[in-house]
Amino acid sequence: MVDLHQEFQNSRFFHEARIDSRSVDALIGISAGLCADGTINQQEAVFLKGWMEGNVTHLEDPVINLLYRRLNDMLSDGILNAEESIELLYLLKQFSGGQKIGASGTTTPSTLPLNTPPPVLSWEDRVFMFTGTMAYGPRKYCEALITERGGQIGGSVTKKVNFLVVGSIANDQWLHSSYGLKIKKAVELREAGIPIAIISEEHWQQALFG
Incomplete structure (x- = not known):
């Protein structure tokens, strides 16, 4: 349904940023769930691709879209082979980050955006x-x-x-x-x-x- 008169946007119950954050939270939860048994199969990969297309690729978040592009490349031939399954499991573990580490509710961050392999660091004038x-x-x-x-x-x-x-x-x-x-x-x-x-x-x- 097209919101011609912006009733939804103008409603005090409508909050686009909140909806976006829930979508990201849901993707993190889905990623963690798919990783729970230590393997990703073809059906799970296809489900994830479809869910992302319907819920988060519109967010224009470069980290999310990095994950989507890699997933899309893996499924471009219609088959998730064993090597791709292992890579996808690794990517989803990176994306979903770590487990909670204390009463403060802090977590370890996602490692997906990190350079791989990590570069050699230098200091002078950097x-x-x-x-x-x-x-x-x-x-x-x-x-x-x-x-x-x-x-x-x-x-x-x-x-x-x-x-x-x-x-x-x-x-x-x-x-x-x-x-x-x-x-x-x-x-x-x-x-x-x-x-x-x-x-x-x-x-x-x-x-x-x-």
Whole structure:
């Protein structure tokens, strides 16, 4: 039904952002459910593709659409082979993130946007940004580790940023803001050919401390 007079949009019960966040939450839940038995079959892959087409691909979220494009490529020949099944299971585990880790309700973030394989990090004159909650400690301490080594801290995600570090502890932003605006922007720049890398806090710490 076409909402010619925008009755739905003008209603106090209609909230597009809330509907979008519920769709993303549902996709995360579906992904986790499909991974529960440790395998993804053809029927499950076809179901997921159809559900995404009907519910989330319109959101123009680069992370969601990255998952959809990979799924669509796998099913382009009408067959989900064994290798693709393993890859899809891995992708869905990445997308759905981790399990709750305490009374605060925090979770480990989705790893789907991360560069694979992770890049070699350098510090001198490189521009870093952080997003999410860092397990290492307050962001100012993390930033100090960069500047001490000759690196710089960016003010926003632009073409000048070399590395976006994703904190190990997620929060509601990951579930209700489509993974955060910084990550969305970084994925868009990366897909446009800009050499920006999205890396995990774990990789960042390994580069720092070995």
